[in-house]
Amino acid sequence: PVIQEAARRSLAPSTTLRNLLSWLQGVPSDERPPVYLMTYFNLFLSIGLDQFVTLAQRAGGIRGAVIPDLSFEDAGYVRRIFHAGGMSLIPFVAPTTSDGRMKRIVARSEDFIYLVSLLGTTGKELSETGTVSRLVSRIRLLTDSPVCVGFGIQSPDVASKVLGVADGVIVGSRLVREETDPDRWQSLLAAFCDVARSVPSFSTAGV
The missing domain is CATH 3.20.20.70 (Aldolase class I)
Incomplete structure (x- = not known):
């Protein structure tokens, strides 16, 4: 219920992974710690994995991602794309x-x-x-x-x-x-x- 309510509040102003990455790009890199994004796999799929990596590189400071609904057995392809972009899959x-x-x-x-x-x-x-x-x-x-x-x-x-x-x-x-x-x-x-x-x-x- 806690995360569900947080998702509802986040979606109300039309928050997306794309505009989150855009916002991060505007935060000076020396003013924020390393970032690991944690969210569900469909959000990465919605913009495309390659496009996500491109946007993450542009934002800077994103070390990797935690994807709770992506099993280890299904993660190989995602891991390879992340690695190519200098990011980790936790x-x-x-x-x-x-x-x-x-x-x-x-x-x-x-x-x-x-x-x-x-x-x-x-x-x-x-x-x-x-x-x-x-x-x-x-x-x-x-x-x-x-x-x-x-x-x-x-x-x-x-x-x-x-x-x-x-x-x-x-x-x-x-x-x-x-x-x-x-x-x-x-x-x-x-x-x-x-x-x-x-x-x-x-x-x-x-x-």
């Missing part, structure tokens, strides 16, 4: 991922691996980090790529605990839920950023 690993499939996925990892912390829909809170810690350990036996954890990061406190076992956190629905209150949104974002900066290996945030 892979997912979940609690249900088998050892064999995990090995194939991480072999294709680049900038980082998106670790889904729990089963279910976005908006649930991660109650403990034991499962995440075990999953991170399994992944690190196979690759040196950073592991960033998403799903369940509903507070700066949870983010801090997860950063004790992983390389990064991905915060989505928690910030989306507060976007209708700009002051509260800004305060919450600042709190998450403070947690990220407390990590010794912290260098730069991604959006």
Whole structure:
């Protein structure tokens, strides 16, 4: 429901991937962190993958994309097009991922691996980090790529605990839920950023 409502608000003023990329082009590159776009595959298809890469290159600073509804098995063609444009396609690993499939996925990892912390829909809170810690350990036996954890990061406190076992956190629905209150949104974002900066290996945030 949180993401569905966010999509409704976004579509109301006719937001598109094309005009988002156009807007990014107007933001000075030294004033924004590396950008990873996260959205559904049909938006890339609507403008064409090659055209997307061209527009992303023109915008500058876009490192790659996270496409939740694109399976690893179907991603080869997309990955090749992204690579040609200097971008990465971020892979997912979940609690249900088998050892064999995990090995194939991480072999294709680049900038980082998106670790889904729990089963279910976005908006649930991660109650403990034991499962995440075990999953991170399994992944690190196979690759040196950073592991960033998403799903369940509903507070700066949870983010801090997860950063004790992983390389990064991905915060989505928690910030989306507060976007209708700009002051509260800004305060919450600042709190998450403070947690990220407390990590010794912290260098730069991604959006």
